[in-house]
Amino acid sequence: MRAPTKWLVGLTGFLTLVIGCLLMAMNTNIGYVSDWLVSIMNRNTKLAMISLIVAGGFIALVGLIILLIGLFKPRTVGMIEFHGSRGVVRLPVNAIEQDLKLRIEDAVDVGHLEVNIRAHAKQRQADVKVHGTALAQDTPRYDDLGEAVLAVVNKYLKDSLQFKLRKRQVTIEAFRNPDQKARVV
Known part of the structure; x- marks a missing residue:
């Protein structure tokens, strides 16, 4: 508040x-x-x-x-329920955060990730914050990394959880210089 x-x-x-x-x-x-x-x-x-x-x-x-x-007032939940291939699945938000973190690390050249999800069950919407560090020293555009991370988050929420992305905040820092940040809000 x-x-x-x-x-x-x-x-x-x-x-x-x-x-x-x-x-x-x-x-x-x-x-x-x-x-x-x-x-x-x-x-x-x-x-x-x-x-x-x-x-x-x-x-x-x-x-x-x-x-x-x-x-x-939208209420945040600790468990997310969605329809999987074998029926209804209930997972804690922490497990979904870890799964999303691993998917981002596999798809994008980003490390040291912190993923925070606030899920609103009735509206089927989620607020996502991602903070990470670029692994390559000569990354030309951090905005592109931020957009790639956002694409992975969007795809995961829509395809796997059937959730919409409500609020998003993606911050990617440089490998050596933490002053160069890309922020996708």
Whole structure:
């Protein structure tokens, strides 16, 4: 979760907690707090009704946001299920990452690979990050290596797993000079 999202969720959670506690204190008899709230409401009933409507609307809005996040947020899975030649196959994501790493090493002149896959099962989509180092010292174009790696990833996801590639990040570093990077985003 990014920092602004954490801040927004924290703020809405805090405001929901404060409003909920005030409404609970008003409905139950909790010492001085409920007496203070009732005295404020008796002085200006119109302001009290407006504040109750705003507080209730805020709580309903927070509930709606939490409901929508729960319904539509893509969930990552630890096991990927796909149809193989002998039926339905379930494999852990770690095994698929290792298999993809070996396929990339066989097809492209790249070593020291780090492959990270985040799979979203309901949408049949995956986010893939690949970081590697070119094995040849005189590689003319690192962009070509990045495109070749991306082609292997695409073919593997479509043909073997029946997944679509949603987000991709491929970074290939030079053999000796780590400042020369090719990045396919």
